[in-house]
Amino acid sequence: MQFFIDNFDILRDAFLQTLLLTxxxxxxxxxxxxxxxxxxxxxxxxxxGLATFYVETFRNTPLTVVFFFVIFGLPQIDTVVSFFTGxxxxxxxxxxxxxxxxVRSGINSVSPGQAEAARALGLGFGQSLREVVLPQAFRTVxxxxxxxxxxxxxxxxIAAGFSVSELSSTLPxxxxxxxxxxxxxxxxxxxxxxxxxxxxxxxxxxxERRVAILR
Amino acid sequence: xxxxxxxxxxVELSGVNKWFGDLHVLQDVDLTIARGEVVVVxxxxxxxxxTLCRTINRLESIDQGRITIDGTxxxxxxxxxxALRSDVGMVFQSxxxxxxxxxxxxxxxxxxxxRGKGKAEAEKRARELLDRVGVGHQADKVPAQLSGGQxxxxxxxxxxxxxxxxxxxxxxxxxxxxxxxxEVLEVMTSLARDGxxxxxxxxxxxxxxxxxxxxxxxxxxxIVESSDPETFFTAPTSDRAKDFLSKIxxx
Ligand SMILES: Nc1ncnc2c1ncn2[C@@H]1O[C@H](COP(=O)(O)OP(=O)(O)OP(=O)(O)O)[C@@H](O)[C@H]1O
Ligand SMILES: [Mg+2]
Numbered sequence: 001m002q003f004f005i006d007n008f009d010i011l012r013d014a015f016l017q018t019l020l021l022t023x024x025x026x027x028x029x030x031x032x033x034x035x036x037x038x039x040x041x042x043x044x045x046x047x048x049g050l051a052t053f054y055v056e057t058f059r060n061t062p063l064t065v066v067f068f069f070v071i072f073g074l075p076q077i078d079t080v081v082s083f084f085t086g087x088x089x090x091x092x093x094x095x096x097x098x099x100x101x102x103v104r105s106g107i108n109s110v111s112p113g114q115a116e117a118a119r120a121l122g123l124g125f126g127q128s129l130r131e132v133v134l135p136q137a138f139r140t141v142x143x144x145x146x147x148x149x150x151x152x153x154x155x156x157x158i159a160a161g162f163s164v165s166e167l168s169s170t171l172p173x174x175x176x177x178x179x180x181x182x183x184x185x186x187x188x189x190x191x192x193x194x195x196x197x198x199x200x201x202x203x204x205x206x207x208e209r210r211v212a213i214l215r
Numbered sequence: 216x217x218x219x220x221x222x223x224x225x226v227e228l229s230g231v232n233k234w235f236g237d238l239h240v241l242q243d244v245d246l247t248i249a250r251g252e253v254v255v256v257x258x259x260x261x262x263x264x265x266t267l268c269r270t271i272n273r274l275e276s277i278d279q280g281r282i283t284i285d286g287t288x289x290x291x292x293x294x295x296x297x298a299l300r301s302d303v304g305m306v307f308q309s310x311x312x313x314x315x316x317x318x319x320x321x322x323x324x325x326x327x328x329x330r331g332k333g334k335a336e337a338e339k340r341a342r343e344l345l346d347r348v349g350v351g352h353q354a355d356k357v358p359a360q361l362s363g364g365q366x367x368x369x370x371x372x373x374x375x376x377x378x379x380x381x382x383x384x385x386x387x388x389x390x391x392x393x394x395x396x397x398e399v400l401e402v403m404t405s406l407a408r409d410g411x412x413x414x415x416x417x418x419x420x421x422x423x424x425x426x427x428x429x430x431x432x433x434x435x436x437x438i439v440e441s442s443d444p445e446t447f448f449t450a451p452t453s454d455r456a457k458d459f460l461s462k463i464x465x466x
Contacts, residue, residue, distance in 0.1 A: 043292070117311035117370075120272055121325035121377060122301025124294065131328060135315050 028092030033099025146204030304374030364395025
């Protein structure tokens with residue numbers, strides 16, 4: 001217990017960094033992911049190609065490599081970002097590829113007759129998607145999207161390797177200073193992650209039941 | 216027979232050809248539909264009836280030929296195509312009501328989003344149309360709570376809400392249980408009587424006799440015969456039509 005009291009400030013600050021990193025990358029991943037999924041089902045071939053290229057590239061590249069690209073590659077084109085911003089960009093762009101795949105499979109699960117009926121009424125591509133297809137796709141997309149975001153929360157730990165003082169980055173320091181309490185230190189960090197991921201899983205569950213009733 | 220067509224062409228297809236890969240699904244199709252005319256399209260399965268119907272609002276594109284609606288050639292894509300589609304009502308075999316919206320919202324979506332009507336005005340009109348097709352009291356339910364016949368009548372109301380110039384029906388009663396077919400056909404018959412221009416793919420001979428001005432018989436992608444219902448059913452000229460009729464009438 002003494003350990004928690006002594007290191008409360010360090011743990012709290014690190015936890016807040018992880019939380020902020022999760023929220024900001026999550027927003028970026030969601031927005032970019034939905035745009036990419038939309039591009040992949042659009043009637044314009046170059047847009048489809050571009051989005052497919054993006055998704056395949058990021059899905060098949062280790063996140064650590066994406067971090068290297070953002071943090072050391074961007075300065076090469078005269079764009080310097082802070083480590084924290086770099087981490088948000090890396091995690092957000094990487095996760096966007098998985099969000100796009102989840103949303104696209106949700107879109108494909110909506111019967112084509114729905115989009116046809118929308119188009120037959122005179123709705124444009126964007127309107128059909130917004131008014132008819134996406135709201136229905138959302139129902140099947142909730143569980144896979146939940147997994148994507150929980151994985152993302154854990155993936156933010158890679159930022160520790162790039163000088164961001166988030167939860168995992170406290171481990172070496174705290175372990176060195178509290179060698180006798182190794183398990184307690186680890187437990188503290190695990191609890192930090194669970195405070196973020198467990199409510200996420202719970203929210204996904206709730207949402208899943210809500211949209212199931214609406215069906 | 217119902218109100219005679221005025222003779223002025225509303226939908227014109229000329230020299231229309233379409234292929235699905237190697238399959239020549241529409242072959243040199245010429246068809247002119249007059250304002251107020253009700254045309255029933257019949258023919259064996261796979262003869263291209265649905266495809267023909269769907270080319271008229273360009274849910275299917277064509278490879279050759281020309282289609283005009285009210286004198287305007289069908290736009291290729293984009294806003295102009297969407298605008299044209301809003302003037303062409305379509306009723307599908309499988310209803311395709313928007314599953315996540317209420318019955319009322321299904322009918323107001325087009326007028327609000329496409330026509331830019333106010334919500335209150337659109338709802339007032341939607342309720343009138345739902346009453347007209349006999350499902351006014353179901354307005355707040357979702358499609359899954361309605362029977363097939365009720366859903367199809369809502370689909371007709373949804374199309375009517377756009378004040379279309381012409382309505383396309385692709386086998387509107389084929390997915391229905393027998394006891395629900397008539398309630399849908401009655402709505403369609405009353406539409407025909409009110410002067411709506413209609414293209415109806417159906418095997419319902421009773422409807423064709425009662426409501427159609429003309430029957431178009433298709434086989435293997437071609438229009439083989441086109442005549443008034445009485446002539447078509449009692450004295451078909453082509454062997455294929457005779458053969459087809461003997462099959463479905465003995466059936
Ligand atoms: N999207 C498509 N791709 C390839 N072939 C198609 C496609 N749609 C239809 N076809 C083929 O084109 C032919 C005509 O189809 P269509 O649906 O127009 O026939 P139909 O007269 O409506 O038949 P049915 O009475 O069974 O509805 C069929 O052989 C069908 O298999
Ligand atoms: Mg068909």
